[in-house]
Amino acid sequence: MLESLGAVAWKLATSFGGKLIDWLIARFKRPSISLKRAPENLFHHIVPGTSLVRAREVLGIPHRVDGEWQSFAFSDAHVQISSKDGQSVNWIAVLLPKLDRRAHFPIGIGAMKPLVLGKSTLGDVLALDPDAKIKRENSTKHWCFWIECYFGFSGLYRHYLFGVMEAPCSLPPEFDWDHENDRLKSDPKTVRLNWVAVSSEPGSAEAFNFWAFV
Numbered sequence: 001m002l003e004s005l006g007a008v009a010w011k012l013a014t015s016f017g018g019k020l021i022d023w024l025i026a027r028f029k030r031p032s033i034s035l036k037r038a039p040e041n042l043f044h045h046i047v048p049g050t051s052l053v054r055a056r057e058v059l060g061i062p063h064r065v066d067g068e069w070q071s072f073a074f075s076d077a078h079v080q081i082s083s084k085d086g087q088s089v090n091w092i093a094v095l096l097p098k099l100d101r102r103a104h105f106p107i108g109i110g111a112m113k114p115l116v117l118g119k120s121t122l123g124d125v126l127a128l129d130p131d132a133k134i135k136r137e138n139s140t141k142h143w144c145f146w147i148e149c150y151f152g153f154s155g156l157y158r159h160y161l162f163g164v165m166e167a168p169c170s171l172p173p174e175f176d177w178d179h180e181n182d183r184l185k186s187d188p189k190t191v192r193l194n195w196v197a198v199s200s201e202p203g204s205a206e207a208f209n210f211w212a213f214v
Contacts, residue, residue: 036074037074038074038075038076038103040105042059044108046058047089048088048089048091051087052081055081066209068083071209076096077097077105078097078212081093090204091205093195094195095169095170095208096194096195104118107198115162115193117193117195118193120162120193121190122162124189125149126147142166144163146162146164146195146206148202148203159202159205161195161196162193164192164193164194169213169214170194170195170210173191175191195208
């Protein structure tokens with residue numbers, strides 16, 4: 001009997017002590033801000049012409065605003081929009097910090113089978129537009145190459161940038177570049193996309209500001 005009572009008393013004491021320790025840790029531990037994951041279908045809700053009010057509803061408060069650029073940091077995506085008139089989206093771009101099987105973002109292109117950022121390859125893009133050319137840009141801090149295509153309906157074309165970027169805020173997929181001939185050496189079918197932008201004008205989304213995420 002006494003042994004049973006002692007066991008119960010010990011259990012209560014250890015339980016109370018554990019809760020007290022947990023409370024003390026929670027009380028004095030410094031808070032930590034965690035980034036949430038980006039909406040998977042953000043390309044379906046934010047397109048050129050979408051109001052900035054609606055973009056804020058989908059993406060939240062930007063962590064950085066620099067001129068026409070507004071940047072939104074998520075744990076699995078760097079999202080950036082640009083607005084020339086201060087009212088609507090001119091382009092939206094998404095750069096993946098790293099390739100992650102849980103970070104896939106479908107990109108709707110009319111009635112065609114959607115491409116998926118983080119899963120689709122440059123080869124998938126070239127299959128849709130065999131005449132598209134690969135462009136390249138680099139500096140001492142970044143390296144990127146991309147294909148730009150346009151799809152849509154007459155009077156409502158959108159320009160799509162499908163690319164690969166290596167920057168201080170992003171680890172690229174594996175690829176080989178032929179520096180002597182300045183061309184992609186890897187088979188495009190093996191190079192996954194980690195950077196996509198949708199724009200109302202050709203060439204405008206190439207100005208992705210990766211420093212906003214450093």
